[in-house]
Amino acid sequence: MNEQVSPLEAVWKASPYDGAREGLSLGRIVAAAITLADAEGLAAVSMSRVAKALGFTTMSLYRHVASKEELILHMQDVAVGPPPTTFDPAADEDWRTGVERWAWGTVERLRAHPWILQTLPILGPPATPNQLTWLEYGLRTLRATPLLEPEKLQVILLINAHVFGDATFHDAEVADDDSYETLFARYLDPGRFPAVIAAFSGGAFAEGPDPATDRDEQFRFGLERILDGVAQLIGSR
Amino acid sequence: MNEQVSPLEAVWKASPYDGAREGLSLGRIVAAAITLADAEGLAAVSMSRVAKALGFTTMSLYRHVASKEELILHMQDVAVGPPPTTFDPAADEDWRTGVERWAWGTVERLRAHPWILQTLPILGPPATPNQLTWLEYGLRTLRATPLLEPEKLQVILLINAHVFGDATFHDAEVADDDSYETLFARYLDPGRFPAVIAAFSGGAFAEGPDPATDRDEQFRFGLERILDGVAQLIGSR
DNA sequence: CCTCGACTGTGTATGTCATACACTTAGTAT
DNA sequence: ATACTAAGTGTATGACATACACAGTCGAGG
Numbered sequence: 001m002n003e004q005v006s007p008l009e010a011v012w013k014a015s016p017y018d019g020a021r022e023g024l025s026l027g028r029i030v031a032a033a034i035t036l037a038d039a040e041g042l043a044a045v046s047m048s049r050v051a052k053a054l055g056f057t058t059m060s061l062y063r064h065v066a067s068k069e070e071l072i073l074h075m076q077d078v079a080v081g082p083p084p085t086t087f088d089p090a091a092d093e094d095w096r097t098g099v100e101r102w103a104w105g106t107v108e109r110l111r112a113h114p115w116i117l118q119t120l121p122i123l124g125p126p127a128t129p130n131q132l133t134w135l136e137y138g139l140r141t142l143r144a145t146p147l148l149e150p151e152k153l154q155v156i157l158l159i160n161a162h163v164f165g166d167a168t169f170h171d172a173e174v175a176d177d178d179s180y181e182t183l184f185a186r187y188l189d190p191g192r193f194p195a196v197i198a199a200f201s202g203g204a205f206a207e208g209p210d211p212a213t214d215r216d217e218q219f220r221f222g223l224e225r226i227l228d229g230v231a232q233l234i235g236s237r
Numbered sequence: 238m239n240e241q242v243s244p245l246e247a248v249w250k251a252s253p254y255d256g257a258r259e260g261l262s263l264g265r266i267v268a269a270a271i272t273l274a275d276a277e278g279l280a281a282v283s284m285s286r287v288a289k290a291l292g293f294t295t296m297s298l299y300r301h302v303a304s305k306e307e308l309i310l311h312m313q314d315v316a317v318g319p320p321p322t323t324f325d326p327a328a329d330e331d332w333r334t335g336v337e338r339w340a341w342g343t344v345e346r347l348r349a350h351p352w353i354l355q356t357l358p359i360l361g362p363p364a365t366p367n368q369l370t371w372l373e374y375g376l377r378t379l380r381a382t383p384l385l386e387p388e389k390l391q392v393i394l395l396i397n398a399h400v401f402g403d404a405t406f407h408d409a410e411v412a413d414d415d416s417y418e419t420l421f422a423r424y425l426d427p428g429r430f431p432a433v434i435a436a437f438s439g440g441a442f443a444e445g446p447d448p449a450t451d452r453d454e455q456f457r458f459g460l461e462r463i464l465d466g467v468a469q470l471i472g473s474r
Numbered sequence: 475c476c477t478c479g480a481c482t483g484t485g486t487a488t489g490t491c492a493t494a495c496a497c498t499t500a501g502t503a504t
Numbered sequence: 505a506t507a508c509t510a511a512g513t514g515t516a517t518g519a520c521a522t523a524c525a526c527a528g529t530c531g532a533g534g
Contacts, residue, residue, distance in 0.1 A: 012424045023482075024521060059522080060483050068521065125406050125421070132433055139432035149459065153436040158459040161402025165394060168401075169362050183364070187249045193277040195376035196369055221388065222395040229466035260511070283491065296493080297512050305492065 007070035011077050011128055022195040024056055030074045034113070037075065045072070072119055077128040079113040089141045090140030095234075096227055103223055104158050106134060110167045117167050126160075146237040147230075148235045155230055162226060166219045244307035248314050248365055261293055263301045267311045271350070279352040282309070301383065307351045309356055314365040316350040326378045332471075333464055335378030340396050340460055343371060347404045354404050363397075383474040384467075392467050399463060 005013070008038055013025055017135060032053045037045050048058040065071045067112035099104055110116055126135050138156040147155065242250070251263055269290045273282050285295040302308045324342055325334035333337055347353055363372050375393040384392065427434055 004418075009420060009423075012420065018322050047522085048520075057484055058520095061487080062522075063482055092270065093359075124408050129424075132425075132430060136430050136433045149436045149438075149454075152432075154455055154458045155462070157402060157406060158399060158462065161393060161398045161405075164401065165398025169394060171361050181245060183243075183249065187246075187328065187366075188369075193369060193373050195389075196373045197241075199376055199386045201386075208401075218387075218391055221391050222398075225392070225395065225470065226463060226470045227464035227466070229462035229464070232465045232469065233462065284493085285491075295491095295514055296514080300511055301495075 005066070007067060007073050008127055010070050011073045011236060014074065014151055024054065024060055024064055026074065027063055028054060029061055029071065030078050033034070033075050034079055037079075038113060039116045042072075042118040045075075047071075073128065076116055076119045078129050080109055080128065080130045080134065082130050083134050083137045087137050089137070089143070091144070093141075094230065095141055095143075095145050099138070099155075099159065099227060100223065102134075102138050102141055103163065104165045106160065107166060107219060111164055114167060114171055117164065117171060141154060145234055147234065151233075155226075159223065159227060162219070162222050166215070170215055242303070243249055244304060244310050245364055246312045247303060247307050249262050251311065260298055261291065261301055263311065266298055266308065267299055267315050270308060270312050271316055274316075274352045275350060277336055279309075279355040280390065282312075284308075297421060310365060313353055313356045314367050316353055317365065317367045317371065319367050320371050320374045325372050326374070326380070328381070330378075332378055334379075335394065336375070336392075339371075339375050339378055340400065343397065344403060344456060351404060351408055353400065354408060359472065365432075382471055384471065392463075394461060396460065399456070399459050402459070403452070407452055416456045429443060 006207060033045050033050045036049060036053060047061055050063050050071075051058045061071070065074070083102075087102060089095075089102075111228060124130055134158060139152050139160070142152040142155060145152070184197075184200065188197055266287060270282050270287045271284060271288060284298055285310075288295045288298050298308070301447075302311070320339075320342060324339060326332075363369055372393060375396070376389050379392060380387040382389070419438065421434075425434055
């Protein structure tokens with residue numbers, strides 16, 4: 001644990017998520033918390049439940065973590081994890097190939113731990129070590145491109161927003177599920193919401209045989225639009 | 238208040254945010270909660286603080302609202318508000334003009350009540366009456382376009398994601414503020430994060446004389462990329 | 475070898491929170 | 505007037521984050 005340090009800064013200081021082989025350790029605590037969040041959602045993560053899962057008392061956690069907020073930041077960093085080094089774009093690689101690989105990589109991480117979404121309230125710009133490593137790799141895909149530095153950043157952040165959009169949209173859909181269709185059927189006045197009804201009856205909700213593919217397809221569509229737009233700008237330089 | 242009804246459904250049933258002139262009412266409760274959230278953030282909204290602000294007891298709120306979750310959904314709906322009717326795109330209007338107007342309208346709403354971001358955990362697809370009205374208007378801007386129905390939806394959702402990205406990125410920047418620069422300076426190893434450093438020293442954080450304009454400029458950049466991509470698809474049909 | 479201090483884990487206590495439930499009271503319909 | 509209903513209250517419960525004081529343990533310096 002650290003004295004007088006902001007939660008964010010604590011995450012940076014911790015870097016090697018070590019594990020002494022016995023007793024508590026930051027690594028163990030964070031791992032237990034992530035397991036809990038994966039299984040029951042972020043709301044299920046309380047100091048006492050995490051401690052119980054490890055067989056320690058609630059207060060023991062505070063020897064390794066200054067606050068719950070810090071714990072959650074650590075969870076986020078570990079759950080995001082470092083990008084595979086194979087994601088580091090080769091110097092001669094086509095930017096678009098690189099960006100696409102990167103984009104799909106980030107979706108995958110977020111889908112693996114959807115509760116990362118709920119941890120957003122804390123955030124702002126990417127700020128955690130692993131998050132920044134992803135950002136670094138993302139920016140590198142645009143290295144050879146004539147875009148200005150701030151433009152590169154905007155492009156990567158835009159794609160990131162799309163990734164979060166995907167996760168947000170498909171999150172509660174799973175949870176609420178039937179209540180959606182029901183709700184829409186019951187309250188969506190065709191006089192007031194003709195376009196919405198048309199869009200949704202086109203099958204955005206009513207997934208086909210393989211919802212995962214459909215979801216991928218939706219993500220791909222948005223991504224291609226973004227990249228087409230970027231390509232156009234690059235081409236104009 | 239409603240019996241045996243999901244929080245979301247309760248919001249739909251409530252539609253006219255009425256106000257009996259005395260005593261408590263849903264409208265009054267929601268308004269007080271929004272005032273609180275605007276001033277001190279979503280975290281400051283507790284049943285007891287809202288009640289106190291109105292001069293009633295905590296439990297009195299439960300006569301009008303089934304749970305805190307329902308309250309927050311109501312808050313969200315009211316804070317989002319209906320789109321101005323002038324946003325309803327004219328039939329002969331250029332789609333791009335319409336979409337841009339719509340996009341800027343949504344940013345504006347979100348910026349006025351940034352805590353709406355924190356209410357995301359609850360959500361999923363847009364589902365609240367006013368949210369759906371915005372969606373309806375957004376979709377209408379693409380009415381005359383050769384896009385397929387699900388594609389229109391994807392485009393609007395993509396822009397929406399961009400709006401949330403803008404809000405997310407600039408939210409904590411305000412809150413953490415100096416700690417960001419500090420943190421970056423202290424921990425960002427130029428060996429490991431060359432691209433990040435290049436992108437940020439380009440001035441993404443170090444705002445110019447008018448940060449609002451810079452922020453607008455950043456949003457505009459992403460929006461134009463998206464719309465260029467969409468235009469290209471439309472053109473190819 | 476002993477002692478001291480640091481580190482790690484514990485137990486108890488406090489204040490906040492959402493919410494259940496039983497109660498009162500006022501207003502309305504018969 | 506009586507019975508019913510809606511609105512507001514007060515008290516109680518159980519979860520939670522966290523402060524604080526204490527205890528065991530272990531390694532380093534005498």
